[in-house]
Amino acid sequence: MHVRKMMRMAAVAICGAALVAVTGSAISAETLIERGAYLVNTIGACGNCHTPRDKVGRVIPGMSLAGGFEFDDAEVGHVVGPNITPDPETGIGKWTEAEIVTALRDGKRPDNTIIGPPMPTPAYQKLSDRDAAAIAAYLHSLKPVRHAVARTSYKMPLPPAYGPPVTHVDEPARADKIAYGGYLAGPVGHCVLCHTPPGGGEPFDMSRAFQGGRELPDFGKPGAETVSRNITAGTEHGVGDWSDAQIKRAITAGVRPDGTKLARTMPSDWYAKMTTSDLDAIVAYLRSLPPLKTP
Numbered sequence: 001m002h003v004r005k006m007m008r009m010a011a012v013a014i015c016g017a018a019l020v021a022v023t024g025s026a027i028s029a030e031t032l033i034e035r036g037a038y039l040v041n042t043i044g045a046c047g048n049c050h051t052p053r054d055k056v057g058r059v060i061p062g063m064s065l066a067g068g069f070e071f072d073d074a075e076v077g078h079v080v081g082p083n084i085t086p087d088p089e090t091g092i093g094k095w096t097e098a099e100i101v102t103a104l105r106d107g108k109r110p111d112n113t114i115i116g117p118p119m120p121t122p123a124y125q126k127l128s129d130r131d132a133a134a135i136a137a138y139l140h141s142l143k144p145v146r147h148a149v150a151r152t153s154y155k156m157p158l159p160p161a162y163g164p165p166v167t168h169v170d171e172p173a174r175a176d177k178i179a180y181g182g183y184l185a186g187p188v189g190h191c192v193l194c195h196t197p198p199g200g201g202e203p204f205d206m207s208r209a210f211q212g213g214r215e216l217p218d219f220g221k222p223g224a225e226t227v228s229r230n231i232t233a234g235t236e237h238g239v240g241d242w243s244d245a246q247i248k249r250a251i252t253a254g255v256r257p258d259g260t261k262l263a264r265t266m267p268s269d270w271y272a273k274m275t276t277s278d279l280d281a282i283v284a285y286l287r288s289l290p291p292l293k294t295p
Ligand code: HEC
Pocket: 039, 040, 044, 045, 046, 047, 048, 049, 050, 079, 080, 081, 082, 083, 084, 091, 092, 100, 103, 104, 109, 114, 115, 116, 117, 118, 119, 120, 135, 151, 152
């Protein structure tokens, strides 16, 4: 009941016009679409890149997931989040749900072209079958928004593929709090992609997972950069000596214990609607990480 209420609140806050579609479809496929709505609008933070904002940084009403959020990334190029509403011409309305799942987990469009970064494909490869299907079902249920946007112009080569096609990923056990928190911080919430430094010729140096130090565009200040923080359990360098409440406040409100605000690149606007149990699982997972020093 509580979870469902949270999801509906998320839908109201983020989707505005899409709400009718959500609740309408929820009658026939309640759990899958509601799960998809929760993932997309909270922990998945898809709107952090796919929802356009006005000049003062507010989400433009009626334009949720309609694309056109743009920024420059020093490594990647000029990034434009595509329209992922089901408009047949300017969005993904002609894609089947299976094709959306392939786009998410294999980083490939129906025409076989590769979806480049910063779409978090390396994280989404490990989305469970059910969660990937839930996201696809929810995207299909949205109100189509006609909004043609430019494509990202890359100054780096895109990989030919992200690996062999993903065929099956098990549903993670929610009873195992740390493991489920890891699933949320990795495959679903892509914390790991922003909070892990590049290294070793690879996009991510996973031996330094969650150590921070990745330079990212500041979504709130066009042209400026921000640097992700060490969120391992270190006391001097990480968040090891923060209380649970302080960690949760940073995630959901974008405010550090000393009261300073985090750059808007950190998707707190979406994480704010996460359930308490998901937040608890993420905190438990962060506390389980070996403390790493910030270099
Ligand atoms: C960090 C930014 C970012 C986040 C977060 C993100 N995306 Fe993307 N996504 C992109 C970019 C950029 C592209 C286009 C890449 C390109 O042009 O090759 C893209 C492409 C896509 C595409 C292919 C659309 C097309 O027309 O090419 C789909 C579908 C998609 N994203 C869905 C999602 C969903 C669903 C989520 C959340 C679960 C999500 N994205 C989260 C940045 C993001």
